[in-house]
Amino acid sequence: MATSERKKREYAQRQTLIIDTARKLLLDVGYIDLNMDRIAEITEYSKGTIYQHFSCKEEILVEMLIQSAKKCGTFLGRGSRFQGTPRERMAAMALGYDLFIRLNPDHFKSKLLLQNESIRRKASPVFQKNLEKAEQDNMGIVSEVLREAVEQGHVQLRKDVTTEEVSFGLWTGAFGAYVLMFSEMNLQALGISDPRKAVWNNIHALLDGFGWHPLFQDLNWDQTKSRILKEVFPHEAKLAQVS
Amino acid sequence: MATSERKKREYAQRQTLIIDTARKLLLDVGYIDLNMDRIAEITEYSKGTIYQHFSCKEEILVEMLIQSAKKCGTFLGRGSRFQGTPRERMAAMALGYDLFIRLNPDHFKSKLLLQNESIRRKASPVFQKNLEKAEQDNMGIVSEVLREAVEQGHVQLRKDVTTEEVSFGLWTGAFGAYVLMFSEMNLQALGISDPRKAVWNNIHALLDGFGWHPLFQDLNWDQTKSRILKEVFPHEAKLAQVS
DNA sequence: TAATAATTTGACTAATAGTCAATAATAATG
DNA sequence: CATTATTATTGACTATTAGTCAAATTATTA
Incomplete structure (x- = not known):
């Protein structure tokens, strides 16, 4: 009809x-x-x-975050399809994540809030499930690139370490940093003048630590970064004034 | 009187x-x-x-967190005084942080909440300042050990990396991981069966990545871990049933 | 002991979440 | 087209809780 x-x-x-x-x-x-x-x-x-x-304001926030997570997924997905080695693709995803957050800063305000279960559980189960699904999908994109890197021999993980655990490390490192950036914490006073640079360096140190080639020192990463921005996120980089 | x-x-x-x-x-x-x-x-x-x-419930939470942060500081402080190399002391601090959180799980529920500035700012400025101070002190303890490691030549940081930024990386990695552990997120479904082990491995990978000696592979860390628990946190390890 | 000061109380107002009977708009039927 | 049935929308209403403040209580001082 x-x-x-x-x-x-x-x-x-x-x-x-x-x-x-x-x-x-x-x-x-x-x-x-x-x-x-x-x-x-x-x-x-x-x-x-x-x-x-919506049954309550928390449910609106959950729906907001489902949309945010999906949007974030498109950035991660585009990064993962960058023409380069898996490690470069991983870097492209990190840049994509950063761009996504720069362009959608409100995402974090609510994400953080809903990390608290007393707030999250106010939303109905269907909404909660959908959000969980969206978040898992995103982590899956990261894990997949890592899996390919292992498959192609760029990195050989110790047998007590899984690809998921490494993704988890990347994820938590970046996530934790953005949480602190977006809270009122005075990072300047802690001696962190450029937290995004710190995140970038720490991601690479982590991957270096797992022996993922090409190592940080083996590549001109500034150049790779420029290439990623130009080839994958030209529009977004301009919007966020990143170079 | x-x-x-x-x-x-x-x-x-x-x-x-x-x-x-x-x-x-x-x-x-x-x-x-x-x-x-x-x-x-x-x-x-x-x-x-x-x-x-207290002027509102958020202010009670802030005061709660000030106490928590100070208590956390005692765990970090004790870890930092472990008899060993700076890297081992760093590991001791990581274990201390984990024990603190295991024994005070409620810390995270409220910490997370107050990371949101709309909630935090309801508390009066004095309370907010005190909390910020307590958090900075804790980060200072971590940075100090790192500084000593550099001084003693255990690690040589690239000139575009500061000790504070590395501390920040350790901090955000651990913090982010605990945030996800304490939210209702289904880590099992993401392939993370033991998030604490993942955090431990990731911390070491990060430090390896910065070339901090002794490298993970150069030491029997299980043994060191046992020694730390026995010498620094015997009581807490028993309480939390960690070994 | 009486006067004064400090503390404690809970009734009160204000703000907001969430409900639901009444109303309005739309669709179906003859 | 007029009438009835269905569906969508409304906002007045109740319930809960934050936060205030004049009155009552308790403690201190003279």
Whole structure:
């Protein structure tokens, strides 16, 4: 039926409107002052209608993060398809992740919040499952490149180390760093003037530590970095003013 | 005056009672359902009295974290004084950090929460400053050992890398991993069966990557680990059932 | 002991989450 | 096209909790 199709479309449109409104509001006023009345007011729908879509504000955040995670996945995916060695592709993914976060800083504000289970569990199980799925997919992209590197003999892991554990290390290192960058912590005072450079160096040190070739010292990484930005993320690099 | 001394003592005691109550409650019901009425009820003081101590629940959390950070600092400090090479002392600190978190799991629930600035900024500036100070002190302990390692020639950092940045890498790697461990994320499904082992391996890979001697392969680390637990954290290792 | 000062209380206001009966809009039917 | 049935939308309402403050209580001083 034509009508019901239109209805669906309208519903989806409103869903997007609500999420976008919440996203802006969150960036503006923060989690605590983010409230349903305000969202209703701005979207020009009543509170009841908002509750038709989401059971609570935490559920809006979860949906927001599902979208964010998927978007992040496209950056990781593009990085992973960079024309180069697996290690270079890994670097391309790291740059992609950084670009994604630069262009979507609000992602972290809410991601962090939802890492707390008392907040996350307010959302209904379906939403929670979807978010978990999206996050697992992203980690899968990283693990896959690592697996190829092992297969092609670029790195030989000790038998007590799995590819997933190394991905986990990359992931946690970068994730932890961005968490600290996006909290109000004064990194400057800790002697970290350029946390992104530190992350870059630490990722490479980790991979060097596992003996993944080509080692950091064996390549002109500044040049590789430029090439990645130019070939994979030309538009995003310009937007984020990264070079 | 004797009386006012007693008053001070009573005030401090009540402060502790409030914090301990909040800590238990937080672990029990989570941030969202943690409320001042409940804290007043359990401590058997009125709400007004609770507000005499703290201006909001977030401020209680901040004070909780200041205490946690200081306690964590004692674990790091003890690790750093282990009788061994700087790299072994670094490993001792990593084990200390792990033990601290095992014994105080509630630390992370609230730490994570307060990483979000909209929550953290609800606390008054004095509390925020104190927390920042405590966190910086901890990072200082790690950096100091690293500095000594450089001084003693155990590791020679490239000139574009500072000791603080390496500490930052260790910190973020461990921190990020614990964040993910303590969120409801299904690490098992990601192929991480033993995240703590992964953290341990990744820390060593990072240090290997920076060329910090003795390298992982040059030492029997299982043996060193046992020695650290026995000499530095005998009581805590037993409590946490770690070996 | 009476006067004064400090502390503690809980009733009160304000803000917001979440519900649901009433209303409005849309679709189906004859 | 008019009428009925269905579906979507509304916002007034209740419940919960944060945070305040005048009154009551307790402690200290003269």
